[in-house]
Amino acid sequence: MKRNVLVGLCLLFCTVCLAEAYTQLYGEVTVFDGDEDYDCYRIPSIVRTNNGTLLAVAEGRVDGCGDKGNIDIVVKRSTNNGASWGSTILIDSFGSARLHNPCPVVNKNTGRVYVFYCVDANTIAYKYNDNNGANGYWSDYIEIPSYPSDVDTTNGSIHTGPCNGIQLQRGSHIGRLVIPYRYKTAAGRKIDYFIVIMAVYGIIRKADLLVPVIMVLMKYQLQKRLAVISILISGMPTVMRTQMSHLDTG
Structure with missing residues (x-):
């Protein structure tokens, strides 16, 4: 002992x-401070563009830190490897709508930066940027129209990641972008996972592939929990999600 x-x-x-x-x-x-442009920032992720610029993407929550209410998708840029960050850039805002779970990924073949996200509970969309995430270069809103056949967007909810997307580095589909999503029924009893696969030049290829998922929940003191989700394709781990949550007192 x-x-x-x-x-x-x-x-x-x-x-x-x-x-x-x-x-x-x-x-x-x-990087993000709740005293700046928004009451609260949540669900951050970082990608590096082809010229070395770091992009920190997050939710900008207007009405406090809760998951409901008016939420925008924002980004900050760093051109000195994270030593300092520029001002908040708005990627998308739908008035009082809830835009959530941003999932960025960089196409290394073209340099195009994508940010996938959800609109309210049943719409997935993305925007792209061909100038290393600079302000004024974000595309118009593009909605992804197709879902797995057993996903009922009327009675359930869809959520991106949250995490980064990846670009496949080997295999017969090298260069394609993979973006993870999860679907929850209205009753919350069933959660399925699917991925959106994009071709090298940004054409939507497939949004109907359900993949096996392993979830590991590790409990920590003070009710801290670290959830890790690994999505496997042909037995190979391709997407990871980690999110730490804890009490204000912890």
């Missing part, structure tokens, strides 16, 4: 030391 406690204390000490060393080496930079 004493040995286990000693090992635990040593691991804790090493973790604290590594965290302090990491902070001293890399520093800390606040």
Whole structure:
């Protein structure tokens, strides 16, 4: 028992030391601050464009930090590897509608940046940018019209990721973009997962592939939880989602 406690204390000490060393080496930079343009920012993700620009995409929540209400999709850019970030750029806003779960991905073949997201509970859409995410270069809103045949968009809800999309690096479909989605029935009893696959040059190829999913839930102290979802295609993990949530007191 004493040995286990000693090992635990040593691991804790090493973790604290590594965290302090990491902070001293890399520093800390606040990317989104709730005191800026929105009450709250949530569901962030970062991609790097072909010229090295970092894009931090997130939800800009107008009416507080809750999941409902007026939510926009926004982005900030960094051209110095994250040392500083520019002002908030609006990607899309639908008045009082809820735009949520942004999922960015960069097509390395063309340099085009895509951001996929959901509109309210039953519409998925995307915008793209051909100038490294710069303001004024985002495309018009493009809706994805097709869903898996057993997805009832009237009585259920669809959610992007949330996470980054990926571009396949090997295999017969190299270069295609893969964007994960999940579908939940109105009663919340059943959750299915599907992916949207885009060809190299941005043509929607398929939105009807249900894939097997493994979900691992790891519990932490103070009711912290880390959910990890791995989507497998032919036995290969291709998409990961991680999201940490905890109480305000924790």
